[in-house]
Amino acid sequence: MHPGAPGGGRQASGGEFQSPALERLVRSLQQLPGLGRKSATRIALHLLANHEDAAQLTTAVDDARRQVTRCGRCGAITESDPCAICTNPGRDASLLCVVASPVDILPFEKAAFFRGRYFVLGRLLSPLDGVRAEDLPFDRLRARIDEDEVREVILALDTSVEGETTALYVQRLLAGRAIHLSRLATGIPVGGALAYTDEATLQRAFQHRTGVEGG
Amino acid sequence: MRILTARLTGFRNLADGDYEFSPGVNLLIGSNGQGKTNLLEALNFAAFGRSHRGARSEELIRFTDQHLHVSLAVDQASGVRQDHEFGLDREGGRRFRIDGQLVTRRADLVGRLATVFFRPESVELVRDGPEARRRFADQSLASLDSGYLAALMAYQRALRQKGRLLADVRRGARREADAARELAAWNADLAVHAVPIGRRRGEWSSLLAPYADAIYQDLAGSPAPLEFQWRPRLQAFAPARLASATDEELAADILAEFDYIRPMELRRGRPLAGLQFDDFLVRLGERDLRVFGSQGETRTAAISLVLAQSDVVFRQRRVRPVLFLDDIFSELDRERARRLQERSARNHQVFIATARADDVAGWEPDPARRWLVEDGRLTALP
Numbered sequence: 001m002h003p004g005a006p007g008g009g010r011q012a013s014g015g016e017f018q019s020p021a022l023e024r025l026v027r028s029l030q031q032l033p034g035l036g037r038k039s040a041t042r043i044a045l046h047l048l049a050n051h052e053d054a055a056q057l058t059t060a061v062d063d064a065r066r067q068v069t070r071c072g073r074c075g076a077i078t079e080s081d082p083c084a085i086c087t088n089p090g091r092d093a094s095l096l097c098v099v100a101s102p103v104d105i106l107p108f109e110k111a112a113f114f115r116g117r118y119f120v121l122g123r124l125l126s127p128l129d130g131v132r133a134e135d136l137p138f139d140r141l142r143a144r145i146d147e148d149e150v151r152e153v154i155l156a157l158d159t160s161v162e163g164e165t166t167a168l169y170v171q172r173l174l175a176g177r178a179i180h181l182s183r184l185a186t187g188i189p190v191g192g193a194l195a196y197t198d199e200a201t202l203q204r205a206f207q208h209r210t211g212v213e214g215g
Numbered sequence: 216m217r218i219l220t221a222r223l224t225g226f227r228n229l230a231d232g233d234y235e236f237s238p239g240v241n242l243l244i245g246s247n248g249q250g251k252t253n254l255l256e257a258l259n260f261a262a263f264g265r266s267h268r269g270a271r272s273e274e275l276i277r278f279t280d281q282h283l284h285v286s287l288a289v290d291q292a293s294g295v296r297q298d299h300e301f302g303l304d305r306e307g308g309r310r311f312r313i314d315g316q317l318v319t320r321r322a323d324l325v326g327r328l329a330t331v332f333f334r335p336e337s338v339e340l341v342r343d344g345p346e347a348r349r350r351f352a353d354q355s356l357a358s359l360d361s362g363y364l365a366a367l368m369a370y371q372r373a374l375r376q377k378g379r380l381l382a383d384v385r386r387g388a389r390r391e392a393d394a395a396r397e398l399a400a401w402n403a404d405l406a407v408h409a410v411p412i413g414r415r416r417g418e419w420s421s422l423l424a425p426y427a428d429a430i431y432q433d434l435a436g437s438p439a440p441l442e443f444q445w446r447p448r449l450q451a452f453a454p455a456r457l458a459s460a461t462d463e464e465l466a467a468d469i470l471a472e473f474d475y476i477r478p479m480e481l482r483r484g485r486p487l488a489g490l491q492f493d494d495f496l497v498r499l500g501e502r503d504l505r506v507f508g509s510q511g512e513t514r515t516a517a518i519s520l521v522l523a524q525s526d527v528v529f530r531q532r533r534v535r536p537v538l539f540l541d542d543i544f545s546e547l548d549r550e551r552a553r554r555l556q557e558r559s560a561r562n563h564q565v566f567i568a569t570a571r572a573d574d575v576a577g578w579e580p581d582p583a584r585r586w587l588v589e590d591g592r593l594t595a596l597p
Contacts, residue, residue, distance in 0.1 A: 125397060127379035132389065133397045161372040161404060169400035198322060200365035207462075 022048070070102070073144065075120030075137070077102045085109075085117055092116045094151040096144065098170065100124050100158060108156075116154075119144060124162040125169060136166075138173060145179065152180040159186055216329050216534050217290040217564040218258055225276055225283035227253040228591035237584035238290070240560050242575055243568040244596075245588030251568035254593065255332070255539045257285050258566065261299040262328040263358065264311060264321040267539075272303040281305050289328055292534045299328055322361035329358070329536035331524045333543050340517035341504050345494035352445075352495060355524050356419050359531055363415050370408040370490065377401040377486055385484025398477065406469040409490050410462045413452045420445040420495060422530065426523035427516075434554050435515045439500025443520060448492035514546050518555065525563065538565040544574040556580070 017023045022044060029040035047054040070076070071083035078084065085091060085105075095116025099105060100123070108114045119141055123131050145153070155170060157163035167183055174181060187205030188197050197205070217238045224231045228250050243251045252268075256275075259267050266275060276283045282304035289297045300312040311318040313327055340347055357364040380398055383389040424443040431441040450456075451468035460468070476488045497504045497516055504513050528536045538559055544552040544567075552574060559565045560580045568588075569575060585596040 125376075125400070127376050127383060127397075132393070134393060161369050161376065164369075164407075165373065165376070165400045165404040168403045169397060172396055172399055172403075198320060199325075199361040200322060203362045 074118045075102060075122060076105055076118060090115075093148040095154070096148070096150045096152070097154045097156050098141070099156050100163065100166070104156065116152075117148075121157075121166065124157065124160070124166045126162045133169065138170075141170075142173070145174070145177070150179055152182065155181070155183045157183075216292060216537055218537055219288045219290050219296075221258060221288075222284075222286045223257055224285070225280035226257045226285055227275060227277060229253050229257065230592045232593075234593055236564070236566075237582050238564055239582035240580040240584070241564075241566045242583065242585045243566060243588050243593075244572050244575070244585065245568075245570065247570055249588045250591040250593075251570075251588045252541055253591075254588065255541055255566055255568060258287065258537075259330050259332055259539055260285065261287055261301055261311070262324070262330040264301070264309075264324045267332050267334065272307065272309070273305055276303060276305060282308075287328075297327070322364055325358060325361040325364065326532060329528050329532065329534050330539060331521065331528070331536045332539045333518065333521045333541060335542045337521050338514045338517050338543075338546055340520060341497045341508060341513040342517075345492075348495040348497075349491075349493055351520070352416055352419065352493075355423075355527070356415055358524075359419075359528065360415065363412065366408050366411045370405060370412060373401055373404045373408065374486060374489065374491060377405065381480055381486065382484045384481055391481060399474075402470055402473040402477075403466075405489060406466040406473065409449070409469055410465045412490055413447060413449065413465070414457065416445050416447070416490075416493065417452065417454075417457055419527070422527050423520065423523050426526035427519045430519040430522050430558065431515060433558060434519065434551050435511075437499060439502070441516055441519060442496065442498040444496040444498075446494045446496050447490070448494075449488065449490070510546075511548070511551075515551060518543065518547075522559070535562050535564075538563050540565060540567045542568060542570065544569060545571065553578070 017026065025044045025047070026037070026040045029035055029043050030037055032040075035043070047057065067079050068077060069079065069081055071078045071081050071086055073082045073086045076083045076085060080087075092115050095114075096119055097108065097114060097116055098119045098121060099108075100121050102120050105118050105120070108118075121136050121141075123136060125131055125133060125136070144150070153170070153174065155167045157167050171181060185208055187201065187208060188194065194202075218236055219238070220236065221234045222232070223229050223234070243254060245251050256266055256268065256270070260275075282302060284300070284302040286298060286300040289299055291297055298312075298314050300310075302308075302310045311324060313324075318324055318327075337351075340351055353363075353367060357367065377398065380389070380394055380401060384391055384394050420443055424441075427443050428441040431437060445452075447453075449469055449472055451460075451465050451472060456468065457465070472488055480487050497508075497520070499508070499512060499516070502508070504516055508516065522538075525536050525538065528534065540559060543555065547555065556567075556575070556578050559567070560583075567575065587594045587596055
């Protein structure tokens with residue numbers, strides 16, 4: 001092998017453990033997102049040395065797999081179906097916030113200003129990744145809007161090309177209905193210094209500037 | 216803007232070391248394959264965070280090394296010194312620092328080190344197909360405005376998505392009826408991103424044109440003016456419409472054009488309208504140089520267009536970019552080459568790479584430094 005060829009530097013860590021069981025553990029940890037061989041090895045050795053941690057982890061994974069499910073109404077990650085947000089009578093069913101992933105609900109709930117409910121699309125339109133409109137729960141979205149007599153749909157999708165196009169799709173899907181459709185604003189972060197805002201964000205903020213009184 | 220010093224480690228075949236450049240003209244003389252272009256590439260890399268010839272990290276790192284590091288001391292026009300550093304490793308790691316501050320996004324590098332690069336292939340800019348002129352426009356605009364780069368990247372991504380959708384329908388993987396609303400959404404997204412790109416292509420080309428003409432006249436002298444005009448394919452960007460319509464109106468126009476061509480796009484299975492079909496007209500008087508130019512005319516026009524970028528940068532940012540001229544003289548006659556030398560040395564720091572010492576013989580700019588480039592080593596000549 002050429003000494004400088006890509007991968008040449010990884011040879012030192014490319015060796016395998018003599019124990020096939022440990023090797024299997026490292027490899028399955030390596031399958032996890034964000035873990036390379038080095039981190040996987042560290043975790044595996046830690047679990048071998050700390051039986052209690054290993055036992056806890058095993059139980060936690062088992063419990064989570066048994067108990068965690070998705071809410072049939074909104075798609076949130078939950079243990080009860082429908083979820084606590086969908087069944088909470090204190091939340092305004094006529095406000096529906098559409099997000100891409102169940103994780104996107106968390107920042108809203110942490111900030112605790114939004115009193116409506118959610119709808120998780122699960123994915124964004126992307127022909128390059130084989131994600132078609134038929135793969136997204138748009139039928140359920142329409143049914144949900146009808147059932148709950150939704151007044152406003154807030155699209156809280158990524159500002160990526162796929163996020164924007166999915167928002168445009170929903171816009172077309174819901175065209176002609178007597179509901180208010182809105183999208184989150186994009187712009188300068190709160191508390192952020194103008195001088196350090198990147199130009200693309202600044203331009204976006206400028207385009208979507210809002211009028212002030214007296215102006 | 217001037218690069219005062221460079222420290223190189225692990226970059227291609229270039230010897231590790233510290234180099235002190237002339238703030239005026241730096242002549243790099245050496246046979247082919249000795250490392251002249253590699254040096255220009257190393258110096259220019261900090262400006263864009265990428266190789267001017269599209270090389271990947273693992274090609275840039277010397278084959279016996281695991282990483283490379285380059286640091287430059289740059290004198291901004293005002294006499295303020297700025298340190299630019301970058302490091303790449305074989306695992307794909309990349310680090311850029313300006314004055315020790317980490318720069319994480321490539322867009323944030325834009326404009327920090329202004330450069331204009333003439334590559335040997337640039338000489339065919341006028342005779343090549345439209346794609347070469349679009350690439351020239353895109354690179355030039357991206358170096359002036361990170362908003363352009365963001366819009367262009369979004370447009371290109373959406374275009375690939377739309378292309379896949381059309382291809383899926385054509386090969387029967389999707390039903391046309393199912394894909395129709397999706398296609399409309401991709402078109403709407405494309406239209407939104409196309410508007411700022413189109414506006415800027417128009418503004419940039421009319422800004423660049425008079426400077427390119429002035430350089431052309433200086434180099435060659437011609438009774439007819441050199442013209443450079445954006446030729447958009449989309450009707451929405453016709454000059455009168457562009458001048459009077461709002462962004463929303465333009466986006467609606469573009470969407471209508473996309474709708475009109477949709478049946479044909481579905482039949483062919485690929486996008487048939489958009490910014491990806493733009494061209495730029497290059498004309499000497501009434502004559503289209505793209506088709507009817509002589510070799511001398513097209514090359515002088517290409518050089519004029521590339522160098523005119525420097526004037527646009529100065530006009531917009533009040534800094535004179537560093538010029539990198541790689542093998543620019545070999546195709547010019549002696550008289551044009553001499554005028555080009557004088558012109559490029561005026562107001563700029565310039566790095567000129569040439570394989571033929573003859574091309575720059577008898578030229579004594581001041582300040583200047585001559586370098587012999589041999590087997591990756593730079594030796595300052597007396």
